[in-house]
Amino acid sequence: MLLSSWFVVSVTIIPETPHLVHRQVPARRAELDAIFRVTESVFAHVPLAIALQSATVLLARLLGVGMVQGAWLGAFCAIAVCVAREITQREYQWIERHGGGLRRNMPLFAGYRFWEWNRHSKRETLGGVLLVCAIATLATLV
Incomplete structure (x- = not known):
């Protein structure tokens, strides 16, 4: 450190x-x-989300997909990765705190209980989601 x-x-x-x-x-x-x-x-998802959305838009454009469709496809891809990352982090937190270090002790869908996520996780995910949606909306309007 x-x-x-x-x-x-x-x-x-x-x-x-x-x-x-x-x-x-x-x-x-x-x-x-x-x-x-x-x-x-706090903003760890932002560069990841922008990079995923940009890569998806680029790939979509190379395959002949329109800019608006590519932007929204990229937004959904980035949102899926950001949410999956937080779900995984929540699962590991649960295993460390309550599962005795064993994944088998974790109840089904423990990571999907977003109401149990800490404030930081919610803000981080929401920041990435709002950013890519704003970029896709901007691509739609322009």
Whole structure:
């Protein structure tokens, strides 16, 4: 990881307060990693969705399919991959938390229970879905 287990925050020198010179503030790696991981992965589906939609549109155009149909086909492809990725992540989370590390302990369709997904998963998936739908809508209107 980029962060070590402890790091030092240096405070700038203020002439009126010499006691603040190089004050060290320890921070836990796990807390910082959690902050950075959430902010980095909130938009993890966006580049994936755009790449899938673009590749599908390109392939559709090479096969003689219209731009609008290709854009919507690409949108559905990207949505399917984003949703499948979150379903898989939810299944692995369930296995780690409740299944004792064994897939056979997981109930049928545990990953499909989207109402049990965490807020981050819902936002990430919804962001990718809305983006590719907006791009397909734009291709339809233009």
